[in-house]
Amino acid sequence: MNVRSPASSERGDFIREIVAADIASGRISAPVTRFPPEPNGYLHIGHAKSICLNFGLAQEFGGRCHLRFDDTNPAKEEQAYIDAIKADVRWLGFDWGEHLYHASDYFEQLYEWALHLVRTGKAYVDDLSADEIRAYRGTLTEPGRNSPWRDRSVEENLDLFERMRQGEFPNGARVLRAKIDMASPNINLRDPVLYRIVHASHPRTGDAWCIYPTYDFAHGQSDAIEGITHSICTLEFEIHRPLYDWLIENLPVPSRPHQYEFARLNLTYTVLSKRVLLRLVTEGRVRGWDDPRMPTISGLRRRGFPAEGIRDFATMIGVAKSDSVVEVEMLEHAVRDVLNRTAPRRFAVLDPLKVVIENYPEGQIEEMEVVNNPEDPSAGTRRVPFSRELWIERDDFMEDPPPKFFRLAPGREVRLRSAYLVTCREAVKDASGRVVELRCTYDPATRGGDAPDGRRPKATLHWLSAGHAVPAEVRLYEHLFTRPDPGADGDLFADLNPASERVLQGCLLEPGLADVPLGQTVQFERLGYFAQDTDSTADHLVFNRTLTLKDTWAKVQAQGRQGA
RNA sequence: UGGCGAGUGGCCUAACGGUAAGGCACCUGACUCUGGAUCAGGGGAUUGAAGGUUCGAAUCCUUCCUCGCCAGCCA
Numbered sequence: 001m002n003v004r005s006p007a008s009s010e011r012g013d014f015i016r017e018i019v020a021a022d023i024a025s026g027r028i029s030a031p032v033t034r035f036p037p038e039p040n041g042y043l044h045i046g047h048a049k050s051i052c053l054n055f056g057l058a059q060e061f062g063g064r065c066h067l068r069f070d071d072t073n074p075a076k077e078e079q080a081y082i083d084a085i086k087a088d089v090r091w092l093g094f095d096w097g098e099h100l101y102h103a104s105d106y107f108e109q110l111y112e113w114a115l116h117l118v119r120t121g122k123a124y125v126d127d128l129s130a131d132e133i134r135a136y137r138g139t140l141t142e143p144g145r146n147s148p149w150r151d152r153s154v155e156e157n158l159d160l161f162e163r164m165r166q167g168e169f170p171n172g173a174r175v176l177r178a179k180i181d182m183a184s185p186n187i188n189l190r191d192p193v194l195y196r197i198v199h200a201s202h203p204r205t206g207d208a209w210c211i212y213p214t215y216d217f218a219h220g221q222s223d224a225i226e227g228i229t230h231s232i233c234t235l236e237f238e239i240h241r242p243l244y245d246w247l248i249e250n251l252p253v254p255s256r257p258h259q260y261e262f263a264r265l266n267l268t269y270t271v272l273s274k275r276v277l278l279r280l281v282t283e284g285r286v287r288g289w290d291d292p293r294m295p296t297i298s299g300l301r302r303r304g305f306p307a308e309g310i311r312d313f314a315t316m317i318g319v320a321k322s323d324s325v326v327e328v329e330m331l332e333h334a335v336r337d338v339l340n341r342t343a344p345r346r347f348a349v350l351d352p353l354k355v356v357i358e359n360y361p362e363g364q365i366e367e368m369e370v371v372n373n374p375e376d377p378s379a380g381t382r383r384v385p386f387s388r389e390l391w392i393e394r395d396d397f398m399e400d401p402p403p404k405f406f407r408l409a410p411g412r413e414v415r416l417r418s419a420y421l422v423t424c425r426e427a428v429k430d431a432s433g434r435v436v437e438l439r440c441t442y443d444p445a446t447r448g449g450d451a452p453d454g455r456r457p458k459a460t461l462h463w464l465s466a467g468h469a470v471p472a473e474v475r476l477y478e479h480l481f482t483r484p485d486p487g488a489d490g491d492l493f494a495d496l497n498p499a500s501e502r503v504l505q506g507c508l509l510e511p512g513l514a515d516v517p518l519g520q521t522v523q524f525e526r527l528g529y530f531a532q533d534t535d536s537t538a539d540h541l542v543f544n545r546t547l548t549l550k551d552t553w554a555k556v557q558a559q560g561r562q563g564a
Numbered sequence: 565u566g567g568c569g570a571g572u573g574g575c576c577u578a579a580c581g582g583u584a585a586g587g588c589a590c591c592u593g594a595c596u597c598u599g600g601a602u603c604a605g606g607g608g609a610u611u612g613a614a615g616g617u618u619c620g621a622a623u624c625c626u627u628c629c630u631c632g633c634c635a636g637c638c639a
Contacts, residue, residue: 011578038639073638130637139635141566175637185567187635196637215639239568239634261569263632268575274639316587318577322570323632330576330588340601375601406599415597449597460597526598553599 013319015053015260019061019230028229030063034101035089036219036233038070039081039203041274042289042296043088045310045331046265052314053262054232055094066226067096071104072218074202082203084289088297093307099226103218104204106225110213111165113221113251114176114194118157122250123194124150125160126177133175136182137190143183144190150179164197167210171197176211180246188243192216220244224253231257234264235321265317266325268484270295276492285496286480292533292544293480293500303477304521304531304546306342309335328479332547339521339529339546344372344379347417347462347510348524348543350474352391354437354466357422360388365465368448370418384510386419389466391508393526396461397438399427404556406458408438415460417525421446462525469508472541475533476502507543514541521546 011017019031033054037043043051058065067089071077089096103110117123126149128136138144152160161176163169176195184190194217199210223231231244238261248256265272272295280286280294289296292303300310313334317326347370366386373379392408401409408414413423420442428437445452449460478500486495516522521531529546536542548554 011580013577017580036639040639070639076638133637134635137635139566142635143566144635172637177637187567190635193637198637212637214637219639233639235569236633237639241568263570316576318587320570320577324576327575327588333588336600345598371597374596374598404599417597456597459599462598523598523600526600528600549598549600551599556599 013262014321015230015232015262015319016057016060018260019057022229023061031057031061032063032066032227032229033058033232034066034068034223034226034228035096036068036070036103036222037085038073038076039078039085040073040076041081041278042294042298043085044272044274044277044295044297045267045270045300045313046272046295048092048297048310049265049314049317049319050232050234051089051092051094052311053319056314057230057232063229064099065094065096066099066101066228068101068222068226069103070215070219070222071102071202071204072212072215073198074200074212075198077203079203084298088301091301091307092297093311101222101226102204103213103222104202106218106222107205107209107213109225110218110221111211113253114161114213114217115158116251117178117194118161118176119154120250121154121179123157123176123178124152125157125164125174126150126191127174130172133193137187138182140187146182147177147191150191161195164195164211165209167199169197171199173197178243178247180243186239186242188216188240189246192243216240216243217247220247220257220259221251221253223257223259224248224251224255227255228257231259233259233261235261235323236264237261261321262319263321263323266323267295267331268325268328269479269481269486270328271481271486271492285493290534292475292477295480301519302531302534303544304529305335306338306521309338312338325485327484336529336547336550339523341375342373343521343523343529345370345374345523345525346513346516347384347464348472348474348513348527348530349391349393349462349464349469349508350504350524350527351394352464352469352506352508353394353397353435355390355392355422355440355463356437357388357390357420357440357442358425359441362388364388365467366447368419382512384418385465385468386416386463387465387467390416391464391466391469392416392438392461394435396459397424397427397435399435402560404560407461408459413443413455414457415446415449416463417460418449419447419463420444420449421451421455421457462527464508464510468511470511470514470541472507472509472513472543474504474507474530474543474545476504476545478502509541509543513543514538523549 022028035054055065126147136145175193177191180189182190195211244259290298290302313331367383368386369381370384397408422440422442426439427435430436480500481495482497528548530543533542533544
């Protein structure tokens with residue numbers, strides 16, 4: 001993986017160029033960035049891009065990155081989200097050290113600065129209702145009109161704002177607005193609301209306040225308080241930058257931060273909208289915020305995606321200003337790349353078919369030595385029991401195989417991985433004609449999997465000893481949505497993939513798989529990567545499929561189906 | 565319609581006036597005790613369009629086109 005090196009000589013994305021230039025010019029000695037989530041939902045892969053950018057930048061240029069909760073709207077925010085967000089950022093591999101902050105830490109200072117604007121005639125209390133404010137604001141093409149309350153005296157504004165804080169007025173009765181320009185072509189400058197009355201208990205400040213600053217008023221000033229040098233956000237805030245700058249310039253803030261915008265992440269077959277994700281959760285379409293199908297950090301983690309893969313993905317996609325949609329295959333590639341190197345290999349049979357080795361001694365058990373990871377010799381080997389009765393994958397046998405099918409068939413010899421070469425003698429069927437058992441013979445001279453005469457079967461199968469296999473539930477996951485652009489036809493929920501989760505019972509695992517720790521993703525040989533689910537118990541093992549292996553046989557089959 | 569921003573192979577990104585690079589995806593072939601991995605090779609871009617400046621333009625200028633964002637007391 002080509003991870004970007006800290007060497008500032010090489011050219012990075014446009015933001016890294018700006019930071020490098022600011023250091024070169026002496027404007028700053030090191031960057032201070034921040035990741036500013038609103039605790040109103042769980043973090044998703046799009047946030048991961050931002051986290052990697054902000055924390056990565058700080059690491060590479062010897063600066064620091066703050067974690068700051070943008071908790072200015074108690075109506076939507078919860079402590080549980082704060083806790084989950086912290087856990088997710090840590091899991092991703094980043095550390096904010098002592099620099100954990102909340103916009104709510106600054107409420108008193110923010111209030112003082114609001115007062116400052118009032119005193120300097122740059123803010124006023126408006127009695128207009130929300131609807132009236134909207135009507136006065138004008139449209140994209142028509143200028144707005146001044147509120148009739150725009151020219152109140154400083155004294156009256158001070159009095160009213162103070163009484164807003166004291167809780168004299170109900171929600172929505174009044175707001176504090178900046179006095180800028182109702183005719184500005186930039187609607188954000190048409191006297192934006194700075195404070196609104198919200199009688200709601202705040203997760204951190206409790207009932208200390210009943211007026212809360214808006215994002216626009218809180219964000220830049222919080223940046224200034226923390227000495228943020230580069231305040232990086234997504235494109236939709238670009239239009240807010242003039243307001244960001246106006247506030248910084250009209251307030252006695254202790255530092256001069258600058259805002260830069262980059263394109264948020266979009267992924268095919270995926271929705272990255274907190275609003276929609278919240279609906280999926282509340283409407284019970286998924287198992288929760290951490291459902292393995294969710295693009296949330298916690299969902300990806302439960303699914304078995306390693307943090308390193310997510311970080312590599314962020315590096316791979318880069319940072320730019322043009323709206324873009326990244327193919328989900330890129331994420332999957334980054335994850336497979338890590339897992340291929342690191343995941344221990346194990347045997348598991350998802351859809352078992354009994355195999356009896358007729359010439360293998362009854363009651364005999366051998367411990368076959370199997371490599372844990374061919375990509376990593378240091379991972380060593382393990383012993384897997386072999387016996388007369390085995391399980392193989394039903395898909396690995398065909399009674400009447402097509403030309404390109406290399407696996408087991410009557411009369412055909414294949415290798416059982418790290419065990420023996422076996423030949424199928426007969427397929428036993430039940431009354432309905434379904435194959436229920438394979439009668440095979442083995443070649444004792446091929447112990448370990450190699451034939452002395454150099455015979456090389458075209459296929460190698462995974463297998464399990466019938467007397468030793470451990471039962472488990474396995475959940476197979478696919479994309480949550482059926483189309484690359486969910487909702488493009490209007491109804492997002494109609495695009496939900498009914499096959500996004502398939503629960504398999506009666507799967508069988510290699511003994512020892514029960515001990516795989518949560519968070520350790522393993523490869524079930526020839527099937528894919530799997531991780532134990534949080535629902536798993538000692539009595540009832542549950543594994544999630546993280547991703548399949550790349551499967552050219554599946555591709556051949558699909559093409560055959562299309563061709564036919 | 566006003567303002568702001570963006571257009572580079574199917575997708576993402578680079579090229580900073582010197583002749584379009586890399587990754588993903590796709591297709592071959594080699595190798596293989598995972599139809600995995602790995603390795604080698606391949607197809608595919610008149611850089612949104614049209615003009616202009618220049619010896620030379622994806623880069624500079626002009627006009628146009630397309631797409632995204634903004635009319636929350638959300639962030």
